[in-house]
Amino acid sequence: MITVIKLSYNDINFYDHLKKILYNENIFDIKKKYVDKIIKKVKISGDIALVELTKKLDNIDVKTMESLIIKRDILKIAYDTLSINQKESLKLAANRIKHYHEHQSKFHISWKYEEAPGILLGQKVTPIDRVGVYVPGGKASYPSSVLMNIIPAIIAGVNEIIMVVPAPNGILNKMVLAAAYIANINYVFTIGGAQAIAALAYGTESVPKVDKIVGPGNIFVTIAKRAVFGQVGIDMLAGPSEILILSDGNTNPDWIAMDILSQCEHDEKAQAIFITWDINHLNAVYASIKKFLLKMNRINIIKKSLSKRGALIKVEDEIQAIELINYIAPEHLELSINNPEKLLNNINHSGSIFMGRYTSEVFGDYCAGPSHVLPTSRTSRFSSPLSIYDFQKRSSILQCSLEGAQYLSKNSSILARSESLIAHAISAEYRI
Amino acid sequence: MITVIKLSYNDINFYDHLKKILYNENIFDIKKKYVDKIIKKVKISGDIALVELTKKLDNIDVKTMESLIIKRDILKIAYDTLSINQKESLKLAANRIKHYHEHQSKFHISWKYEEAPGILLGQKVTPIDRVGVYVPGGKASYPSSVLMNIIPAIIAGVNEIIMVVPAPNGILNKMVLAAAYIANINYVFTIGGAQAIAALAYGTESVPKVDKIVGPGNIFVTIAKRAVFGQVGIDMLAGPSEILILSDGNTNPDWIAMDILSQCEHDEKAQAIFITWDINHLNAVYASIKKFLLKMNRINIIKKSLSKRGALIKVEDEIQAIELINYIAPEHLELSINNPEKLLNNINHSGSIFMGRYTSEVFGDYCAGPSHVLPTSRTSRFSSPLSIYDFQKRSSILQCSLEGAQYLSKNSSILARSESLIAHAISAEYRI
Numbered sequence: 067m068i069t070v071i072k073l074s075y076n077d078i079n080f081y082d083h084l085k086k087i088l089y090n091e092n093i094f095d096i097k098k099k100y101v102d103k104i105i106k107k108v109k110i111s112g113d114i115a116l117v118e119l120t121k122k123l124d125n126i127d128v129k130t131m132e133s134l135i136i137k138r139d140i141l142k143i144a145y146d147t148l149s150i151n152q153k154e155s156l157k158l159a160a161n162r163i164k165h166y167h168e169h170q171s172k173f174h175i176s177w178k179y180e181e182a183p184g185i186l187l188g189q190k191v192t193p194i195d196r197v198g199v200y201v202p203g204g205k206a207s208y209p210s211s212v213l214m215n216i217i218p219a220i221i222a223g224v225n226e227i228i229m230v231v232p233a234p235n236g237i238l239n240k241m242v243l244a245a246a247y248i249a250n251i252n253y254v255f256t257i258g259g260a261q262a263i264a265a266l267a268y269g270t271e272s273v274p275k276v277d278k279i280v281g282p283g284n285i286f287v288t289i290a291k292r293a294v295f296g297q298v299g300i301d302m303l304a305g306p307s308e309i310l311i312l313s314d315g316n317t318n319p320d321w322i323a324m325d326i327l328s329q330c331e332h333d334e335k336a337q338a339i340f341i342t343w344d345i346n347h348l349n350a351v352y353a354s355i356k357k358f359l360l361k362m363n364r365i366n367i368i369k370k371s372l373s374k375r376g377a378l379i380k381v382e383d384e385i386q387a388i389e390l391i392n393y394i395a396p397e398h399l400e401l402s403i404n405n406p407e408k409l410l411n412n413i414n415h416s417g418s419i420f421m422g423r424y425t426s427e428v429f430g431d432y433c434a435g436p437s438h439v440l441p442t443s444r445t446s447r448f449s450s451p452l453s454i455y456d457f458q459k460r461s462s463i464l465q466c467s468l469e470g471a472q473y474l475s476k477n478s479s480i481l482a483r484s485e486s487l488i489a490h491a492i493s494a495e496y497r498i
Numbered sequence: 499m500i501t502v503i504k505l506s507y508n509d510i511n512f513y514d515h516l517k518k519i520l521y522n523e524n525i526f527d528i529k530k531k532y533v534d535k536i537i538k539k540v541k542i543s544g545d546i547a548l549v550e551l552t553k554k555l556d557n558i559d560v561k562t563m564e565s566l567i568i569k570r571d572i573l574k575i576a577y578d579t580l581s582i583n584q585k586e587s588l589k590l591a592a593n594r595i596k597h598y599h600e601h602q603s604k605f606h607i608s609w610k611y612e613e614a615p616g617i618l619l620g621q622k623v624t625p626i627d628r629v630g631v632y633v634p635g636g637k638a639s640y641p642s643s644v645l646m647n648i649i650p651a652i653i654a655g656v657n658e659i660i661m662v663v664p665a666p667n668g669i670l671n672k673m674v675l676a677a678a679y680i681a682n683i684n685y686v687f688t689i690g691g692a693q694a695i696a697a698l699a700y701g702t703e704s705v706p707k708v709d710k711i712v713g714p715g716n717i718f719v720t721i722a723k724r725a726v727f728g729q730v731g732i733d734m735l736a737g738p739s740e741i742l743i744l745s746d747g748n749t750n751p752d753w754i755a756m757d758i759l760s761q762c763e764h765d766e767k768a769q770a771i772f773i774t775w776d777i778n779h780l781n782a783v784y785a786s787i788k789k790f791l792l793k794m795n796r797i798n799i800i801k802k803s804l805s806k807r808g809a810l811i812k813v814e815d816e817i818q819a820i821e822l823i824n825y826i827a828p829e830h831l832e833l834s835i836n837n838p839e840k841l842l843n844n845i846n847h848s849g850s851i852f853m854g855r856y857t858s859e860v861f862g863d864y865c866a867g868p869s870h871v872l873p874t875s876r877t878s879r880f881s882s883p884l885s886i887y888d889f890q891k892r893s894s895i896l897q898c899s900l901e902g903a904q905y906l907s908k909n910s911s912i913l914a915r916s917e918s919l920i921a922h923a924i925s926a927e928y929r930i
Contacts, residue, residue: 155912166619173605186853187598187867192846194880208917241916278880296724296735299880303728321928328921363920406897413893414624421618421897428926429896429903432910435619436894448626448710448731450892460882461845462868464861465838465853474861480587481864484673485640488795489760494860496753 068359070352070372074380075390087337087375088394089305089443101289105264112270119261124234126256131272136243136254144243152241159433160213160248166435167221171454184467185474189460193223194299196274197457198266200281201242203232203258212245214437215281215452220250222457227251228266228276232258258283260290267294280456282439301456305443306335306375309427310396310416312387313351314403315344317423323354325400325427330371331364337375339394341387348378388412395446398427417446471497500791502784502804506812507822519769519807520826521737521875533721537696544702551693556666558688563704568675568686576675584673591865592645592680598867599653603886616899617906621892625655626731628706629889630698632713633674635664635690644677646869647713647884652682654889659683660698660706664690690715692722699726712888714871733888737875738767738807741859742828742848744819745783746835747776749855755786757832757859762803763796769807771826773819780810820844827878830859847878903929 073083107115113131121128128134145153178188199215202208212229219227229246231238233256246254255273257265263283269275279291282304291300309329313322326338342348355372362368381387388409391399395415403409406421413419417440420427431438439452466474475494482490505515539547545563553560560566577585610620631647634640644661651659661678663670665688678686687705689697695715701707711723714736723732741761745754758770774780787804794800813819820841823831827847835841838853845851849872852859863870871884898906907926914922 151912152916155909155916158909159913169609169611169619170621173607173609175605177601177605179601185866187601189602189868189885190842190845190851195846210913210917292724292728295727296877299877318928321925324921324925324928328919328925331919331921358921358924363918368921410622410895413622414627415891416893418894418896419622421895424900424903424929425896425898426903426907426910426925426929428910428914428922429898429906429929430894431922432913432926433906434617434896436621436896440894441891445728445731446891446893448891451894453621453892455887455892459847459873459878459880460885460887461848461878462850462862462872462883463842463853464850464857464866464868466857466861468856471856471858471861474865475858477587477590478858478860478864480583481591481642482860484584484587485642486795487760487763489756489763489790489800490860490863492790493753493756493760493858494864496750496756497856497858497861 068356068369068372070355070376070378072348072378072380075382075386084377087377097286097289101260101286101293104260105290105293108261108264108270109268113272116257116261116265116270116273120257123259123261124232126233126236134256135272136256138247138252141243141247141251141254144240145247147240148244155433156209156213156241156245156248159210160217162433162435163213163217163437164221167218167454171221174454174458178463183473184470186463186465188463190463191458191460193225193458194277195224196226196228196276197224198276198279199227199229200262200279200283200287201229201231202283203238204234207239207242209239209241209245210432210438211281212242213249214439216249216251218437218452218454219280219457222454224457226274228255228274230255230257230262230266232256232262234258258287260286263287263290263294267298278456280439280452301439301452302441302445302449306337307332308337308396308442309398309400310339310341310391310394311400311402312341312391313347315342315347316404317402319347319350319354320358321423322351322402323358326355326376327358327362327368328428329398330368330376331362334367334370335375336371338372339377339379339396341379341381341390343381343383343387345380348380352378384409391416395444397440397442397446398430400425400427415446417441417451466497500788500801500804502787502808502810504780504810504812507814507818516809519809529718529721533692533718533725536692537722537725540693540696540702541700545704548689548693548697548702548705552689555691555693556664558665558668566688567704568688570679570684573675573679573683573686576672577679579672580676587865588641588645588673588677588680591642592649594865594867595645595649595869596653599650599886603653606886606890610895615905616902618895618897620895622895623890623892625657625890626709627656628658628660628708629656630708630711631659631661632694632711632715632719633661633663634715635670636666639671639674641671641673641677642864642870643713644674645681646871648681648683650869650884650886651712651889654886656889658706660687660708662687662689662694662698664688664694666690690719692718695719695722695726699730710888712871712884733871733884734873734877734881738769739764740769740828740874741830741832742771742773742823742826743832743834744773744823745779747774747779748836749834751779751782751786752790753855754783754834755790758787758808759790759794759800760860761830762800762808763794766799766802767807768803770804771809771811771828773811773813773822775813775815775819777812780812784810816841823848827876829872829874829878830862832857832859849873849878849883898929
């Protein structure tokens with residue numbers, strides 16, 4: 067009924083097998099021309115292009131830009147229709163995200179120090195003026211993503227946040243609107259895809275031009291973000307969601323199976339990899355997966371994800387496990403083991419690390435605190451979770467007294483002359 | 499002889515005039531197809547392609563990859579040939595850069611905090627494993643760039659640094675090699691352009707595949723960096739260098755003229771903009787520029803830069819000056835005024851800020867401490883100077899006890915069910 071690939075670290079060509087199921091970068095180039103055309107259209111024709119593209123691609127009957135704007139009073143109505151439980155859950159999540167990022171912002175601060183003789187150096191931290199937040203619509207429409215993107219931006223001090231969310235076939239998730247209300251958003255554009263990214267990057271008559279665009283989207287959104295990068299900043303190029311679970315054999319196999327299935331239900335291209343040194347445990351997890359699969363509402367998505375990109379991997383020991391974790395550099399890592407602290411020192415690359423058997427990855431998706439917008443597709447080798455750092459930037463500060471200038475002048479002049487930059491040398495020498 | 503555009507904030511269409519001399523983003527797309535071809539070639543044929551392309555594009559007679567590698571003993575020989583002054587200047591610069599980034603790294607640290615009941619949250623900071631550093635060769639071959647790129651990476655804890663520098667027509671700057679020696683580099687590849695970026699991103703038989711590429715280069719390098727972004731991390735998309743100088747009229751016009759000329763001598767596309775509310779001072783600076791121009795060794799580069807992209811701007815007051823600074827978001831900003839501290843609070847966007855009349859921008863180029871690799875082309879609106887943050891990344895840490903899991907479980911389950919993610923809900927509920 068379902069087959070998940072089983073691998074053993076000691077297999078011949080193990081890494082070749084593994085590489086086959088890992089991220090394939092070529093996907094980024096497939097739709098590039100199509101996306102470039104959309105971006106050009108919006109850049110040239112602004113609102114007219116936006117309305118036309120939204121009508122066509124999202125299958126909504128709109129005639130003006132006005133009908134693609136949701137004002138705060140409508141967001142409030144969406145919020146009011148929620149159950150008390152839903153309201154409280156969103157608010158708790160919002161508060162916890164706020165608290166985590168407030169803690170984080172204590173470390174990203176302006177500072178200066180004075181050096182003898184008369185040289186003051188520093189860094190000044192400032193928020194980005196205006197940020198665009200892309201929230202997916204359609205089958206991956208998550209209210210949690212609204213909070214996870216917007217609240218870190220608010221804590222970072224961003225002055226203006228422009229939220230876009232597509233409404234394919236006119237359908238909007240009221241929880242998404244309610245989350246925008248809770249996050250203090252004033253209005254939302256119901257646009258999506260490459261056209262929304264283009265509107266944010268270049269501005270239209272209605273959509274303000276932003277300085278940076280954050281938030282994950284589908285492949286068109288990702289290609290568009292890459293295309294406008296440089297014109298504006300972007301957070302990252304998001305691929306399908308992934309989890310890597312390491313278990314020592316002592317976690318209930320049902321728990322692990324559900325963690326695997328919960329990753330797979332996101333997307334046909336989502337990835338769940340399970341690693342253990344206990345072969346009986348591996349088989350038990352496999353059995354649990356099979357047992358639960360039939361009960362899932364998203365069974366078809368899960369089946370495709372599991373059979374195409376899933377893997378159950380037997381390793382010999384902790385050393386092999388660590389090697390694999392650092393190679394795969396997963397978006398989410400569950401250390402379902404005793405003493406996860408001991409292993410933590412050896413883990414170099416992962417977006418988010420869930421320590422111990424009780425720390426379900428799902429807590430991180432919704433309400434633990436850190437943003438669930440995380441580097442995918444092995445990019446945690448060089449990038450980080452969305453955070454206040456994404457919404458602020460630094461300037462270097464330098465200040466010399468006459469004495470300080472004298473100290474740096476001679477040295478600068480020597481180096482400038484070595485580079486044949488005579489104007490540089492003279493500029494430095496004048497300060498003596 | 500030389501005409502520099504003079505603008506007044508109160509001119510009709512002032513911003514239209516200004517926009518004409520500011521960065522034009524289209525340059526990125528001009529050579530894209532050509533660059534894509536080079537990248538593909540290196541990706542497919544590795545060292546063979548590298549040797550062939552280097553031979554052709556850098557006009558060097560090489561037959562094997564071996565001849566494109568400079569080992570540490572040769573770097574040392576280059577260092578040994580320097581004058582004592584040059585050696586000491588490079589070492590002083592290296593030490594000052596080291597000291598500044600050590601200070602910075604005190605703020606980018608791992609932390610965790612425990613929340614009642616039983617929820618531990620944190621962030622773990624780790625260095626990037628392997629970084630590629632691009633150092634320009636040819637007419638913009640700067641030893642200072644070697645130090646400004648590599649030392650922050652070392653302080654950040656990067657395990658392996660791969661330096662590339664092209665040697666067009668076989669010519670290498672011995673100061674560049676000496677700087678690599680001082681920065682403790684073991685070997686250097688004398689490759690450049692898009693082919694070097696491709697080699698670093700995908701690896702070849704000789705060039706190790708890196709996780710991130712930093713360092714500014716020419717237009718081909720910049721397009722190539724954009725193309726491989728996602729496969730590897732990149733620091734930024736560098737455009738031509740720029741300065742904006744604000745003077746209150748009390749700085750010696752000769753000093754300002756030299757600061758303008760020193761920016762222009764970098765590159766025909768470099769930009770120097772001068773702002774003041776004192777029209778006599780503006781004219782005096784203009785006169786000084788004309789006076790010094792003839793004495794410059796790079797007069798032709800300076801003339802093109804000044805006449806095409808330079809501007810002397812008269813504003814009414816400080817308020818207009820601040821507005822312009824934040825609009826232009828310059829790479830380098832000199833505040834050649836009394837009490838620059840007062841203005842600093844209002845400045846939101848600039849790569850590096852030089853406070854007061856004695857702080858020549860040239861000090862920042864060579865030895866003050868902060869990296870001279872800075873966001874150009876208005877990108878300081880959303881990006882930062884090269885720093886230890888570029889060479890490290892964060893992982894979020896979450897750890898729940900049974901009690902902590904119980905606290906987060908209900909909330910996660912409610913939100914998961916609102917998103918119709920049933921596997922998520924069950925995964926959360928199991929932890930109770």
